[in-house]
Amino acid sequence: MTTVTIDKAGPSRKTKIGSMSRDRKWALRWSYVFLTLFAVFFLFPPIYMFITSLKTSAEISAATNPWWVYNPTLSNYIELLTSNQFLTFFKNSALVSIFVVAITMLISIPAAFALARMRFWGSTTLATGVFLTYLIPDTLLFIPLFKMFATFAQWTGIELINHWWVLIFVYPTLTVPFCTWIMIGYFASIPKELDEAAIVDGASWMQTLLRIFVPVALPGIIAATIFAFTVSWAQFLYPLAFTSSVDQQVLPSGIITTLIKGDVFNWGQIMTGALLGAAPPLIIYAFLMDYYISGLTAGATKG
Amino acid sequence: MAEVTLRKVVKRYDDVEAVRGIDLDIPDHEFVVLVGPSGCGKSTTLRMIAGLEDISDGEIMIGGDVVNDVPPKDRDIAMVFQNYALYPHMTVAENMSFGLRLKHYPKAEIKQRVTEAARMLDITDLIDRKPKQLSGGQRQRVAMGRAIVRNPKVFLFDEPLSNLDAKLRVQMRIEIKKVHQKVRTTTVYVTHDQVEAMTLADRVVVMNHGRIEQIGPPNELYHRPATKFVAGFIGSPAMNFIPCRFEESGGLLQVRVGDTIALPIPPDRMERYRAIPRDTKLLLGLRPEHLVDAQSNTSATFQPFDATPDVIEPMGMETFVYFPLAGTQLCGRINPGIEARAGQPLRLAVDLNHMHLLNEATGHVL
Numbered sequence: 001m002t003t004v005t006i007d008k009a010g011p012s013r014k015t016k017i018g019s020m021s022r023d024r025k026w027a028l029r030w031s032y033v034f035l036t037l038f039a040v041f042f043l044f045p046p047i048y049m050f051i052t053s054l055k056t057s058a059e060i061s062a063a064t065n066p067w068w069v070y071n072p073t074l075s076n077y078i079e080l081l082t083s084n085q086f087l088t089f090f091k092n093s094a095l096v097s098i099f100v101v102a103i104t105m106l107i108s109i110p111a112a113f114a115l116a117r118m119r120f121w122g123s124t125t126l127a128t129g130v131f132l133t134y135l136i137p138d139t140l141l142f143i144p145l146f147k148m149f150a151t152f153a154q155w156t157g158i159e160l161i162n163h164w165w166v167l168i169f170v171y172p173t174l175t176v177p178f179c180t181w182i183m184i185g186y187f188a189s190i191p192k193e194l195d196e197a198a199i200v201d202g203a204s205w206m207q208t209l210l211r212i213f214v215p216v217a218l219p220g221i222i223a224a225t226i227f228a229f230t231v232s233w234a235q236f237l238y239p240l241a242f243t244s245s246v247d248q249q250v251l252p253s254g255i256i257t258t259l260i261k262g263d264v265f266n267w268g269q270i271m272t273g274a275l276l277g278a279a280p281p282l283i284i285y286a287f288l289m290d291y292y293i294s295g296l297t298a299g300a301t302k303g
Numbered sequence: 304m305a306e307v308t309l310r311k312v313v314k315r316y317d318d319v320e321a322v323r324g325i326d327l328d329i330p331d332h333e334f335v336v337l338v339g340p341s342g343c344g345k346s347t348t349l350r351m352i353a354g355l356e357d358i359s360d361g362e363i364m365i366g367g368d369v370v371n372d373v374p375p376k377d378r379d380i381a382m383v384f385q386n387y388a389l390y391p392h393m394t395v396a397e398n399m400s401f402g403l404r405l406k407h408y409p410k411a412e413i414k415q416r417v418t419e420a421a422r423m424l425d426i427t428d429l430i431d432r433k434p435k436q437l438s439g440g441q442r443q444r445v446a447m448g449r450a451i452v453r454n455p456k457v458f459l460f461d462e463p464l465s466n467l468d469a470k471l472r473v474q475m476r477i478e479i480k481k482v483h484q485k486v487r488t489t490t491v492y493v494t495h496d497q498v499e500a501m502t503l504a505d506r507v508v509v510m511n512h513g514r515i516e517q518i519g520p521p522n523e524l525y526h527r528p529a530t531k532f533v534a535g536f537i538g539s540p541a542m543n544f545i546p547c548r549f550e551e552s553g554g555l556l557q558v559r560v561g562d563t564i565a566l567p568i569p570p571d572r573m574e575r576y577r578a579i580p581r582d583t584k585l586l587l588g589l590r591p592e593h594l595v596d597a598q599s600n601t602s603a604t605f606q607p608f609d610a611t612p613d614v615i616e617p618m619g620m621e622t623f624v625y626f627p628l629a630g631t632q633l634c635g636r637i638n639p640g641i642e643a644r645a646g647q648p649l650r651l652a653v654d655l656n657h658m659h660l661l662n663e664a665t666g667h668v669l
Contacts, residue, residue, distance in 0.1 A: 193385075193388035194388050196375075196382070197390075199355070199375050199376060200353060200354075200355070201376075201401050201405065201449070201453070203376065203401075203405055204376070207405060212390055215392040216392060
């Protein structure tokens with residue numbers, strides 16, 4: 001009897017281990033397949049943009065293999081980077097994004113702190129309300145906003161339309177609700193005892209926010225910053241609607257309005273402009289992502 | 304350091320009264336433990352003293368000043384939380400000095416106070432680490448250090464040892480007691496663990512349903528509980544409660560348990576119990592250590608009886624036996640040298656000098 005049991009236990013155990021490792025191998029293979037598909041799908045447009053940006057207009061319109069550059073040239077890059085127009089777009093975009101991120105954080109962080117931590121009448125309704133405002137699409141808002149700016153100009157004589165800085169007032173209507181909302185969630189996940197300990201230690205609400213909440217919630221704040229930056233850097237509809245002079249344009253609308261002349265598409269420069277425009281967010285993400293991860297694990301690894 | 308006084312303190316959440324009018328005087332230097340089951344209002348009481356909860360009614364005084372409307376930061380208290388609540392982005396030293404830095408103490412004094420507290424708690428080597436790199440016990444020491452460096456009027460502890468394993472809990476209990484003996488700061492300590500309450504407290508406050516059941520030194524609560532709740536809550540294993548009735552035979556009072564056992568009341572209690580109406584429903588309260596084996600307890604104060612244990616628990620220095628009697632399950636404590644087996648009859652003895660008699664209806668000890 002005993003030997004029978006041992007014989008039985010031996011092989012059944014072996015096959016189990018074998019099948020588990022085989023399962024894992026297959027799972028790994030499938031994940032590689034799908035990850036490769038995913039990467040190819042999403043890298044397709046930027047690679048095509050990059051290839052096109054290295055071609056001359058003649059080569060782009062020639063009936064050759066679109067995936068190969070026969071006469072590579074940097075002329076598109078040189079032309080754009082030496083054109084004052086393009087550099088103005090770039091500068092306007094950068095200024096708008098920096099101001100919008102700053103304004104958004106200055107409003108969202110205290111708002112989220114108040115909604116997550118201070119119990120006051122209507123705080124939960126207000127928190128939901130903040131999120132609901134985000135759900136209103138911006139395509140619905142630009143006409144009323146346009147009207148508002150026109151009325152404002154009538155009453156005060158201050159012309160808001162066709163100034164790049166008007167976007168600094170407009171974009172926070174998109175970024176503040178969402179950033180506040182994600183930070184309410186992040187702040188709510190911080191144990192309540194942490195602020196109670198700070199308050200008992202003698203901290204005011206402001207000190208609790210700045211010295212405890214902001215450092216502890218830094219990963220959440222960075223996520224919100226990335227969002228605010230992306231929205232203000234890539235927003236297309238509002239700058240198209242609110243700015244028209246060339247010197248007041250930002251990158252996304254500027255590239256389209258200046259590089260498409262009538263029905264002539266300057267594809268080489270459009271692709272180059274789009275690539276150069278995509279570079280700053282990429283660099284910022286890469287930098288913040290490192291910071292984000294090191295922020296999460298700082299206490300665990302540093303000696 | 305200061306005394307803490309609670310006068311008719313009430314806490315209401317909408318319709319629910321969590322704390323129902325508590326009166327408590329804690330003199331300077333005293334270590335008071337609030338103990339009770341979950342939801343008895345002990346943590347709420349502590350949080351009201353800290354100022355983290357508003358007071359619905361009544362008065363709280365710290366050092367003679369009414370602090371009802373004083374914010375926590377101006378009450379000069381320090382609190383240790385159950386989950387430590389250390390600031391994760393600060394080192395141990397920064398955690399401990401946070402309160403002092405907020406009050407702009409001179410750097411030299413901060414350093415001196417932190418070093419001193421770290422030495423007292425044996426965490427000098429950990430001073431530059433972040434909380435993540437510490438074990439549970441070390442974190443709790445840091446949390447205590449953060450309280451000590453402030454040198455507050457009152458220490459408040461909210462179940463500080465509940466997150467630690469059993470062995471560490473005993474160790475930290477001793478540490479807390481040592482620290483209190485050194486700094487002598489008035490302390491209010493909340494726990495649901497009656498062993499912690501007994502071992503740490505100068506006085507224990509037993510709470511139940513938002514009220515104080517009894518206040519007294521640990522031994523007084525153990526030996527002279529005022530109510531059934533206190534009698535059952537303090538002591539482990541818990542006190543046995545056996546339904547019983549009074550009988551008078553030949554001018555002597557005796558307690559009848561079930562049909563077979565009649566136990567004579569000790570003469571010194573005769574007068575106290577004689578006034579009890581005969582038809583009162585009673586409970587006989589006996590601690591396990593007063594239900595012992597008859598073999599090693601032969602003096603006249605012990606009344607022998609037979610029982611059949613169904614569970615035997617050897618603990619090493621003592622053995623607990625569980626047996627049914629008069630429709631209830633009882634626990635006795637016998638000499639570990641005695642051979643006892645489940646299902647086999649055992650001669651036990653009861654020491655009535657330590658008996659308690661309770662009114663079943665009111666729950667009061669008579």
